[in-house]
Amino acid sequence: xxxxxxxxxxxxxxxxxxxxxxxxxxxxxxxxxxxxxxxxxxxxxxxxxxxxxxxxxxxxxxxxxxxxxxxxxxxxxxxxxxxxxxxxxxxxxxxxxxxxxxxxxxxxxxxxxxxxxxxxxxxxxxxxxxxxxxxxxxxxxxxxxxxxxxxxxxxxxxxxxxxxxxxxxxxxxxxxxxxxxxxxxxxxxxxxxxxxxxxxxxxxxxxxxxxxxxxxxxxxxxxxxxxxxxxxxxxxxxxxxxxxxxxxxxxxxxxxxxxxxxxxxxxxxxxxxxxxxxxxxxxxxxxxxxxxxxxxxxxxxxxxxxxxxxxxxxxxxxxxxxxx
Amino acid sequence: xxxxxxxxxxxxxxxxxxxxxxxxxxxxxxxxxxxxxxxxxxxxxxxxxxxxxxxxxxxxxxxxxxxxxxxxxxxxxxxxxxxxxxxxxxxxxxxxxxxxxxxxxxxxxxxxxxxxxxxxxxxxxxxxxxxxxxxxxxxxxxxxxxxxxxxxxxxxxxxxxxxxxxxxxxxxxxxxxxxxxxxxxxxxxxxxxxxxxxxxxxxxxxxxxxxxxxxxxxxxxxxxxxxxxxxxxxxxxxxxxxxxxxxxxxxxxxxxxxxxxxxxxxxxxxxxxxxxxxxxxxxxxxxxxxxxxxxxxxxxxxxxxxxxxxxxxxxxxxxxxxxxx
Numbered sequence: 001x002x003x004x005x006x007x008x009x010x011x012x013x014x015x016x017x018x019x020x021x022x023x024x025x026x027x028x029x030x031x032x033x034x035x036x037x038x039x040x041x042x043x044x045x046x047x048x049x050x051x052x053x054x055x056x057x058x059x060x061x062x063x064x065x066x067x068x069x070x071x072x073x074x075x076x077x078x079x080x081x082x083x084x085x086x087x088x089x090x091x092x093x094x095x096x097x098x099x100x101x102x103x104x105x106x107x108x109x110x111x112x113x114x115x116x117x118x119x120x121x122x123x124x125x126x127x128x129x130x131x132x133x134x135x136x137x138x139x140x141x142x143x144x145x146x147x148x149x150x151x152x153x154x155x156x157x158x159x160x161x162x163x164x165x166x167x168x169x170x171x172x173x174x175x176x177x178x179x180x181x182x183x184x185x186x187x188x189x190x191x192x193x194x195x196x197x198x199x200x201x202x203x204x205x206x207x208x209x210x211x212x213x214x215x216x217x218x219x220x221x222x223x224x225x226x227x228x229x230x231x232x233x234x235x236x237x238x239x240x241x242x243x244x245x246x247x248x249x250x251x252x253x254x255x256x257x258x259x260x261x262x263x264x265x266x267x268x269x270x271x272x273x274x275x276x277x278x279x280x281x282x283x284x285x286x287x288x289x290x291x292x293x294x295x296x297x298x299x300x301x302x303x304x305x306x307x308x309x310x311x312x313x314x315x316x317x318x319x320x321x322x323x324x
Numbered sequence: 325x326x327x328x329x330x331x332x333x334x335x336x337x338x339x340x341x342x343x344x345x346x347x348x349x350x351x352x353x354x355x356x357x358x359x360x361x362x363x364x365x366x367x368x369x370x371x372x373x374x375x376x377x378x379x380x381x382x383x384x385x386x387x388x389x390x391x392x393x394x395x396x397x398x399x400x401x402x403x404x405x406x407x408x409x410x411x412x413x414x415x416x417x418x419x420x421x422x423x424x425x426x427x428x429x430x431x432x433x434x435x436x437x438x439x440x441x442x443x444x445x446x447x448x449x450x451x452x453x454x455x456x457x458x459x460x461x462x463x464x465x466x467x468x469x470x471x472x473x474x475x476x477x478x479x480x481x482x483x484x485x486x487x488x489x490x491x492x493x494x495x496x497x498x499x500x501x502x503x504x505x506x507x508x509x510x511x512x513x514x515x516x517x518x519x520x521x522x523x524x525x526x527x528x529x530x531x532x533x534x535x536x537x538x539x540x541x542x543x544x545x546x547x548x549x550x551x552x553x554x555x556x557x558x559x560x561x562x563x564x565x566x567x568x569x570x571x572x573x574x575x576x577x578x579x580x581x582x583x584x585x586x587x588x589x590x591x592x593x594x595x596x597x598x599x600x601x602x603x604x605x606x607x608x609x610x611x612x613x614x615x616x617x618x619x620x621x622x623x624x625x626x627x628x629x630x631x632x633x634x635x636x637x638x639x640x641x642x643x644x645x646x647x648x649x
Contacts, residue, residue, distance in 0.1 A: 216383075218425035225379055225420075226440045226491060227413030236439075240430045315430055316475040 005305075012301040019297050020071075023290050024064050033284035037080050054080060067290070076294065077287030081280070086291035090273055094295075095175040096166055097265070097272035101257040103179060103192040105250055108199035113246070115200075116207025121234065123212060131204060138201025147194040147267035154190060162187050164269040191268040195261055199253060206249055210242035244314050251307030255300040327394075328498055328531040329355040329378070334391035336370075336377045343603045347373040347386070349555040352628065355548070357498070360525065360532040362542030362563065364578075365552030366599050371535045372421075374552070375501045378533070379418050380408040396498065414444040417492035421504040423484035427476035433460075433487055434472040440494050459490040464520060482513035489521060496528050503535045518545055539582055543567055551575045554610035555602050557628065561635035571631055571642040573615045609639070617641040 027033075038050050051057050055066060067077060076086045115135075119128040155163035167187035169176040178184030214220060215238060223233045262274035269275075273292060280288040312318050336348040348370040355361050365371045376382050378393055380400060393400040395416065400408065412418075420426040428436060437456035441447065447455075453472070460468035463486040476484055485505060492500055502521070506514040522545055525532045534545055542549055542563060550560040551572065559572040570576045580593035597614040609626055612618035621640045630636045632647065 218420055218422060219428045221381060222418075222420055222426040222488070223428065224381055225412055225418040227409050227411070227443045228439060229409070229443070232439065232443075237428050237431065241428070244430075316432075317429060317477045 008301070008305055012298065015301065016294055016297055019293060020067070020290060021064070023293055024060065024067070024286075027284060027286045027289060028060055031284055033080055033286060036283050076291040079280075079288045080285045081283055081288075086287040087295075089276060089288060090292055090295060091175075093271060093273045093276050095177055096270060097258055097261055097274060099177055099179050100188065100191055100195060100264070100270060100272060101254060101261055103188060104196035104199060104257055104261075105254050107192055107196040108203050109246075109250065111196075112200045112203025113207055116204040117211060117234070117239075119204065120208040120211025120215070123208075128208075132208070135201035135204040138204070139198035141197065143194060143198070143263045144267050146197055147191070147264060150190045150194055151267070161190050163190065166271060191264050191270050194267070195257065195264045199250070199257070202253070203246060203250065206246050207242055210245055211238060214238045214241050240314065244311065247310055247314060248307055251303055251310070255296075255303045258299060259296050327354045328357045328359075328396060329533075330392075330394040331374075331378070332392045332394075334374065334377055334393060335389045336373050336382055336386055337389050338386040340385055340603075345603050346555050346605060347602055348377060349602075349605075350628075351391070351550075351552070351555070351557050353548075353550045353557060353560055355499070355531045355533065357531055358526065358529045359548065360522070360534055360546045362546030362549045363533055363535045363552060364537065364539060364542055364549060366537060368599055368602065369552040370555040370602070371537075371552050372503050375418065375503050375533065375535050378499075378501055379412060379416060380405075381412075381418075410444065413440055413492075413497075414495045415497050416499045416501065417495070417497040419485070419488050419492050419500060419502040419505040422508045423481050423488055423505075424508070426488050427484055429476055431475075432472070433474055433476065433479075437472070437487075437491055437494065440491055444495055455494060456490075459494050460487065462493065462524065463487075463490045464516075465490070482509050482517065485509060485513075485517060486520075489517070489524075493524060493528070493530075497530060499531045499533070500525070501533045501535070504537070506541065507536070507538070514541075521545075539567070539578060551578070554600055554605060556610065556638060558611065558639070559635075559637040561632075565632075565635055569643070569647040571635065571637040571644065571647070572611075572639045573617050573641070573643065574611050575637075576643055577614075 033054075034047070034051055034056060037054075038047055042050070048057075055063060058066065070077065078084060079086050079089055082089060115131050118125075119131045122128050151163045154161040165187060166176075166178040166184060168181040168183040169178050170180040170184075171177075172180075178188055211234075220233060220237060223237050228237075258273075260274070261270075261272060262278055264270065265272045265274040266278070277289065277292045279285075280292070331354065332352050334348055334351040335346070338345040338347055351370065351374050353361060353363075363371045363374065373382065373386070377388055378395075378400070380403065382388060388401050391401065395411070400411075403411075427433070434453060434456060437459065438449065438452040441452035441455050442449075445452075457468045457472060460471060465471055465483065465486055471479075476487075479487065485508075489505070505521075506517050509517065518541065521532070524530070534542065536542060546563045548560065549563045549566050550557045551566070551574065552558065553574050559566060559570065559575045561571075566575060567579060570579055574595070577593065577595035581595060583592060595614055600610055600613070607623075607625055609615070609618070609622040609624075612622040615622070619641070626638045626640050628636050628638045631642055631644065
């Protein structure tokens, strides 16, 4: 177990290092931030002073080493634009994205699992066909369009839900959260649903195929031969087996949901990390881009680790430790 | 004495797009308390479907379309599902062929055993656990208390089959349907399991239907035998009588194709041809295309007839000449 975690940690460090090199090269190749950051009217002296202050006068490899040195001390640099530590900028916006992504995943499971179960148990019923057709719509409709339609119906025409911002927030652990207030929840409702729609479709299809695969297995027939009630067979025997693929896929999707909630955040003006990274890329604010990507990579690695660990809870066959 | 189980002219058909598969089409046998019936046949002869029919576990698109299954005088065909479920695992239990597949891989053994106890009896969790432990001990699993906490993958195939047998025995059923329970096991384990099951069935007075394609297993275990071919029982009687002097040419061929020490060096006899598909089976004796004795009479379906006391066969030209007087 310890060896496993250590190995994972080393892998994580390797991945983060490789990623920083790529981002440094990538941002360098895209353009020179100086052109965007310094006003065209500035004279030569001012320009050079600014360039030196930002550390952009050094060759790229030196810049990289300086960055690495600072990073080891927990300093990922200051934003060229806001002149604030990059990490702080990201942390301020992270709770918004996190609660949106987690909420969307939770909603996807809450809606997708029961519908998928139903569709799997009654594959030929009229309701199941409707659910399956709906699930195709769910993951083929573009997110931004769904978002706009939601705004049009629920915000503009019915006036039930607010269409922008996070609403009232509560501060816990120095971070602001919307999901703990009613007003915040109302603000979350539409972006969360729009982000979860494609995941609902995914969960439905995963669950349905899992149910259909498992219901014909011998262990189900044996459970029936034991005289168990249909409810126990479905919710204890089959459900545990279905959860394994669902948890894996949804866990991996969670990283993607966090990283790519950009579109939803833009549509609903949700002040999350996605919006920050888009703005930073526009002005080539390298420290923010690098810090953001490092954080996302770390998050992916942590999520994958959690998925692996939960997998071993769900599936005794892949338990890592040997007990005796 | 009334029979534990009386199956009469059972018909279980599967309604597929390719046609009606008459997997079981006229199966009759009866079984007394504490007796063992060997249900023998090749793959696809309908022996497993017969077993599932008795359990009321025939899956779509299959359906019992005719005949009767009387269990302790009670008709099981058409019995409402809740009543059938109350019998299943309680009075009638089943053991499956592949022990690697029958236990749920993600649930601990104790969970899978205790739920079986609680499905049929209102007892405390502790008592259910004690029953589960006793049952594991009964089938010869060492340190049952610890093993209860294990997961199926921590057992070998033979051990898993013992667990499945222990589960089947939890309620001391009156009938166990065993569907080739030793086919997937090593020969050494096979012997142990056979001996164990036989001992337990005798001790508990449980009647046993042992479904197999292995004549040698039946010879050592069963009291009676029913030979199936293409969905029908073609011959039945006591094991000794049938194996010594088979009446039906198919049984004759089956026994002839078992290697034996008495005919050492001689080529093994075979039954020519293959088992017919049971989709749209033409009328008449299903075995006639492979039968050395077939003639024009075999174009009609022979009825099951008692040719000798206690022995029935479905044939116009039985091997009566080989029966010792």
